[in-house]
Amino acid sequence: MAQKPAKRARLRIGAAVSIASLSLFAGGCAQMGGLPDLTASNSAAPVDAANPNAPAQTELAAATEYWGKKFSTSPMDKEAGLAYAKNLKAMGHKQQALSVLQQAAVYHGDSPELAGEYGRLALDLGQAQIAEKVLAQADNPARPDWRVISARGTAVAKQGRYKEAIPFFQRALALAPNHPSVLNNLAMAHAMGGDPVEAENLLRQAVDAGGDSKRVRQNLALVVGLQGRYEESAKIGAQDLPIQAAAADTAAVRKLVALEPVEVPRNIGGTQLAGVPAFRGSNSEQGGSGAWDTQVAAAGR
Template sequence: MVIQQKSMLQRLKLLALAGVAAVALNACASPRGAGGGTATPDFSSMSNEAKHAAVQDLGAKYQQKPNKQTAIYFAAALRAIGQTGQAVSVLEQARLQHKNDEEIALAYAKALAADGKFNRALNILEATIRPERPNWNALSVKGAIYDQMGQNARARELYNQALVIAPNQPSLYANLGLSYAMSNQLDQAEAALRRAVSMPQSTRKVRLNLALVVGLQGRFDEARSLYARELPAEDVEANMAYIRALLTQQNKWDRIKGSS
């Protein structure tokens, strides 16, 4: 089934950067012993009010004591409200104090990518990822950047490398699923997202992305049911309207109606 790729790519690129897979670029827990370190809350899943409150709180703490953890938290919260340039600035200052710190470098790469500075972010990651001791989170962030650049197959190679190191990380399957969706491989996208959803650490955002991918395949009742588990009724219908509008723009709506 041939569809117009550009519209889906543009929308799912935004989801991958600010949504789940968003997961790779958002602040997420990185367990020690799995190639991670400082665990940070997932600000992206918070309400707008909570995000702005976190920015205010962390900004005050950063002004009082701009240590490594506060810098990483503050930058992640800034990215969650779209203040990507400010997040970059915070981490540029942190790098001056922690020049060889892997966690600061990774947070800096995330901020650069969120700010659209993909090549700079990749350069940071190339200098950070050690072939003899690869960091699954760094590989995932690198993959998310390649997805943003439209190099989906290359991104999936990195996610699969990361899964060898951290096979129980739902964020990796979530990113893999969105990567498949961005190249219109919706069956594979659904399989990866369902794997992510089945894991204990899975987030609400991953479940919403699964609903989106199910809806894009024309299974509207199932998509509505998945949304209804996570959202109030008015938001469910808004999401369903979004899916129908996206399918209409891709010239798929008539074909789905005709086959149902």
């Protein structure tokens, strides 16, 4: 049976978003924050004028060594495991940090805090299936954490289950109103489901809210292009990219999505737009999806 035009439109829009592979979702460790635990060093390090970041790096290294020794001698100490993992992550040793959290989980598998750190880091390292399971344990209805809930949405979406992801982002947004990373994730979930109009509305809110403006504007340029407003898309993209690169991105979207536009209401997201075209069927089903960037697919701490 031949596919209906509306369904073909949604599929092609979703494919275009996937192929564009922009930083669609903000999740994982970058989104979640989690500052390193620098409680080990009590003495001030000498200042290196040539490298003003040297004191902080020295302190971080000292803290990592301290917690590493403590965890080595007391592997059942949850706080030591968490602190050691956070410091390793801050130093860029994410895989080692994940191993520490895995060890700690053997003794503290019922700890929502540990599960949250473990799940978000697994997501950041591209282990979406593991992240989904662990983050479900971390999601405590009695003490809901928008960061954990948003990460659950990203983990689900990275596995292609876009409709399932949207309620997680909506829950997170209710707990953290106007948070740019959650708005970005929810927007791109709608875009991947074939609803660039709703995605644009949410992304404009994310731009107004601040956060990782460059990533959000790149995504905004994409969804504007998906609606056939190619010149506007190129202008948005050129705010952060060289003009030629922005134009090339817009041209690529234009080739990927060759659908007949129809008129939609001109007042989108509170902004008056002249003759806004939309793809047929793009509003029929609001699903989520993404070429997820865990930094995605991740926006703002």
